[in-house]
Amino acid sequence: MRTICFYFQVHQPLRIKPYRFFDIGDDHYYWDDYSNKSIIRKVAQKCYLPMNALLLDMINHYNGKFKVSFSISGVCLDxxxxxAPDVLESFQKLVAxxxxxxxxxxxxxxxxALASKTEFNRMVNAHKEKxxxxxxxxxPKVFRNTELIYSDKIGEMVAxxxxxxxxxxGAKHILGWKSPNFVYENNINPNLKILLKNFQLSDDIAFRFxxxxxxxxxxxxxxxxxxxNAVPKEQETVNLFMDYETFGEHQWVETGIFEFMKALPNMVFSQTDFTFSTPYEVVKGGKPIAKINVPVPISWADEERDLTAWLGNDLQNEAFAKLYELEDKVKKIDDPEIQRDWSYLQTSDHFYYMCTKFFSDGAVHSYFSHYDTPYDAFINYMNVxxxxxxxxxxxxxEMQAT
Amino acid sequence: MKVLMFGWEFPPHISGGLGTACYGLIKGLNVHNQEVIFVVPKLYGDEEPLADFVNASDVEVDYREKKFQDTWANLTYLEINSYLVPYLGQEEFEKYTDYTLHHRSDIEETVFSNKFEFSGKYGKNLMEEVARYALVATQIAKVKDHDLIHAHDWLAYPAAIAAKEISGKPFIAHIHATQFDRAGQGGASGPVYEIEKAGLRAADHILAVSHLTKKVVVEKYGVNPDKVSVLHNAVLDASIIKSEIQKHVPEKIVTFLGRITYQKGPEYFVEAAKKVIQRDPNVRFVMAGNGDLLNKMVERVAELGMGTKFHFTGFLKGKDVDDMYAISDVYVMPSVSEPFGIAPLEAVRHNTPVIISKQSGVAEVLRNAIKIDFWDVDAMADAIFGLLHYPSIAKMFKELGSEELKNLKWEHVAAKLVTVYEKLHNQKP
Known part of the structure; x- marks a missing residue:
């Protein structure tokens, strides 16, 4: 039995407001409530609400033979x-x-996962509880790390x-001649099964549609x-992983992306021998074909499929190092606001905004960033x-005094 | 004495120090009962009525008159291939160089229009505006009675030269900055430099804002030193500014405030900051301003791993500038080349001790400041550390500095200027 596994990433960062040097030591609220709210509402109208409604219809229509999976970040759920309680409710209905x-x-x-095992565990558990x-x-039984970041070591922690x-x-430089359409095992702990994104077919929908x-x-x-149908018969699973915002936000409604998804299951059932499965069903059902060896972390970002979108220049490394230097101290502090900001300041997007890879010719990679330049992003983040x-x-x- | 003065900007609508200096000078001249006709390309109507203001945009010029055509013909050699605008860096400059080279307007286009609406800014049509400004000057020199012509920086030199052609009165070229200060390591060349040379050659007398600038004028422009007087700038108000602002961080603050360009030496400040932080982590450094080296400085700060101790504010104006001076414990001006540099005097008014480079004109008038070579990062770090940790020296500089400031008055500067005026006037009856 061959199967398609849909996974959608649902994430919105908590964006930082313009925070000036003069605010340091005075203003302890960092978050841009207005823009965060308006972006959530905008994406809700364009993507989350209509797409959730469509998926609910499809699941009901095919009596559960069509199925999908989500990873909704905690910062997005918050x-x-x-x-957007209406969006939350529509996700709850889907899960139900x-x-x-x-x-x-x-x-x-x-x-x-790249900084501290303790903090990684804490963050995973916090999401689980949420x-x-x-x-x-x-x-949840299956784990998805931020932006599909994975290495043997990270897999071991997850196991x-x-x-x-x-x-x-399913990064090319990791797979070599191997196919992403099988279940693999973590190199250190075979109890952890690894599903790899078929980036060809995923990106046909997500980017090229x-x-x-x-x-x-x-x-x-x-x-x-x-x-x-052209996928060789022995290859069992096609993992289609993408941003949920593909539907209605990256690909606008006018492109026909909703109609495509609506028509997809019928085509799959009538013209191919594929079914639909969720990640845990794949993990349980498929036999792992081999161990996968990933000594250096990979991700789903850019051509390089590495970490350079977040930790690729001096600005990012400096911000990252200064943030995680605080871990031991923060752990000792029992204060909900400190804990909240400690979490939200870790969101990967803050580091993504500081990426200069796309900046070399002056053409800023601005689609995902509200800053004019990566330098502005760095200055603002460091002030906060x-x-x-x-x-x-x-x-x-204070604590030492008492 | 009746002085026909050509400037380029005047408060409150200014983008550089030139307008402020003109303002101070005219206030000083008023004290000495000098009559000033002050011409600017564009007036906004909210200028303080200190002079007989002439708005060049209002002056009618009949472009068919032969004398105008001669002036124009002399000016159309202007080309742009150098640092044209004093307040822009190379990258910003290149953005509109291309435009200007391919969009040169010709006089024929506007032969029947009598007035030209100047922007009075430092925009892409700057060269054309400078040339048209000279045309207007011809007309003004004809109708406005005057004893002397006084022009501020190269933007106004063609106007002064044109005015002198008409009235034959002595022309004083005032140098606030030269192309050598602006162009940096590359040295000066191109049309701005050519205009400066032509202006200095045509001038009957030259005023330099410092001995440093006089030296440049003599050495680089081949001017006879006897023709050059030094006229330092002053401050409009020497009173100490009491600020309400409270700083919110426990650390001491060391500030750089100015354009982040080669001329201002920002990279030396960054390197000195690193040395200080290594010895004393309880210091914050602030780089306030904007410019073409900003991103390079941000990268260097990250590379040195001091991003949580070294902050960038972007361009500051108005109250933010005052607040920045007020919360600073040390102000540093590490300029590579600064004809004068008024900012340290502002810092002194806020009771903030200053460190200035020996390559700045202000070092000639401010005795109670630490002076270092801009490139001597170790000396800069030592000075910062000393001012932060040894209260006695900081206190001494505060007291003596503010005392010294009281003598830096525009009316004293104007008194000296009047003697220059008189000498020149008597030479050429």
Whole structure:
């Protein structure tokens, strides 16, 4: 039996407001409530609400034979609770059908797996608890790290926490001649099964769908069915992993992306021998074909599929190092606001905004960033971090005094 | 004495120090009962009525008159291939160089229009505006009675030269900055430099804002030193500014405030900061301002791993500037080349001790400041550390500095200027 595994990443960072040097030591609220709220509302209208409604219809229509999975970051869930309870409710309805799987991740969509095992564990558990609370006691079995970041070591930590499966990128430089369409095992702990993204077929939908200069434009379900049939018979699982915002936000409604998804299951059932499965079903059902060897972390970002989008220049490394220097001190502080900011400051997007890879020719890679330049992003973040450090230091002193 | 003065900007609408200096000078001249006709390309109407202001945008010029055409013909050699605008760096400059080279307007286009609306800014049509400004000057020199012509920086030299053609009165070229200060390591060349040379050659007398600048004028422009007088700048108000602002960080603050360009030496400040932080982590450094080296400085700060102790504020104006001076414990001006540099005097008014480079004109008038070579990062770090840790020296500088400031008055400067005026006037009856 061959199967398609859909996984959608649902994430919105908590963006930092313009925070000036003069604010350091004075203003301890860092978050841009207005823009965070308006972005959540905008994406809710364009993507989350219509796509959730469509998926619910499809799941009901095919009686559970069509199924998907989500990883919704904790920082995004927090914003749904504050700004979009209607969106949260629509996700709850989806999960209640029993045909939607939720994955576990780090609560703040952080890079903590690269910094500290303790902090990584704390973040994973915080997300687990949040999902349990918001989704009627739901317990995820499969893990997805921020931006599909994975290495043998990270896999080992995830296995130690009791997860049975984990998702990552089917990066070419890791796979070589191997196919992403099998289940693999972690190199250190074979109890952890690894699902790899088929980036060819995933990106046909996520990135190329509306690209008119693409030779295969327009993408129809028939065409997609032919490509699925072209996958060699012995290869069992096609993992289609993408940002959920693909639907209606990256690919606008006018491109026909909703119609494509609506028509997809019927085509799959009638013209191919594929079914749909969720990650945990794949982990349970498929036999692992081999160990996968990933000594250096990979991710799903950019051509390089590495960490350079977040930790590739001096600005990012400096911000990252200064942030995690605080871990031991923060751990000792019992203060909900310190803990909240400590989490939200770790969100990977803050480091992504400082990326200069796309900046070399002056053409800023601005789609995902609200800053004019990576330098502005760095300056603003460091101002906030400087204030945060002052707060942490003063709390520590307070505690020592008592 | 009736002085026909050509400037380029005037408070409150200014983008550089030139307008402020003109303002101070005119206030000083008023004290000495000098009559000033002050011409600017564009007036906004909210200028303080200190002079007989002439708005060049309002002056009618009949472009068909032969004398205008001669002036124009002399000016159309202007080309742009150098640092044109004193307040921009190379990258920003290149953005509009291309435009200007390919969009040169010709006089024929506007032969029947009588007035030209100047922007009075430092924009992409700057060279054209400078040339048109000279045309207007011809007209003004004809209708406005005057004894002397006084022009501020190269932007106004063509106007002064044109005015002198008409009235034959002595022309004083005032140098606030030269192209050598602006161009940096590359040295000066191109049309701005050519205009400066032509202006200094045509001038009957030259005023330099410092001995440093006089030296440049003599050595690089081949001017006879006897023709050059030094006229330092002053401060409009020497009173100590009491600020309400409270600083919110426990650390001491060391500040750089100015354009982040080669001329201002920001990289030496960054390197000195690192040396200080290594010895004393309880210091914050602030680089306030904007410029083409900003991103390079941000990268260097990250590379040196001091991002939580070294902050960038971007361009500051108004109250933010005052607040920045007020919360600073040390102000540093590490300029590579600074004809004068008024900012340290502002710092002194806020009771903030200053460190200035020996390569700045202000070092000639401010005795109670630490002076270092801009490139001597170790000396800069030592000076910062000393001012932060040895209160006696900081206190001494505060007291003596503010005392010294009281003598730096524009009316004293103007008194000296009047003697220059008189000498020149008597030479050429």
């Amino acid at each position: 914003q749904f609770e504050s700004y 059908t029993g045909h939607v799987e939720l994955l576990n991740e780090t609560d703040a969509h952080s890079l903590s 999902i349990k609370r918001l989704f009627n006691g739901y317990e 130690d926490m009791g997860f049975e499966g984990m998702l990552t990128e 509306s690209n008119k200069s693409w030779s295969d434009y327009p993408l129809t379900t028939e065409k997609f069915g032919k490509w699925l 971090l400087s204030d945060f450090i002052l707060r942490v230091e003063s709390k520590v002193k």
